[in-house]
Amino acid sequence: MIEHFFQCPYCWEEISMLLDPSIREQKYIEDCENCCNPIEVSVSFEDGELNSFQVAGIDQ
Template identity: 70%
Template sequence: MEQEHFFQCPHCWEEISMILDASVRQQTYIEDCEVCCNPIEVSPTFEDGELIEFRSLSIEQ
């Protein structure tokens, strides 16, 4: 079960979107921003297939 989520990049502040896997309750991974290509640590939490918490942190290079 996939879900698109929109948020601001913590590096360039542009609105971006990511496809999240709602079948995994809690996860943390690193994705590059589709605008500025800087790494972002993404931590979504789902409950019953619904996004209940989303954190995005900048990763310094």
């Protein structure tokens, strides 16, 4: 597992997330640990290294 830090698109707080490099492409929804709003996470790995990481708020 790889710990990755980023800013929440809602509250702008820095939060961390554990990413699993054994799954090459991932897209899922996870709640912010600070403000609890849902964040869409898109991640891709290449040769076990983080290649792309994007987060977006979800219109509610």
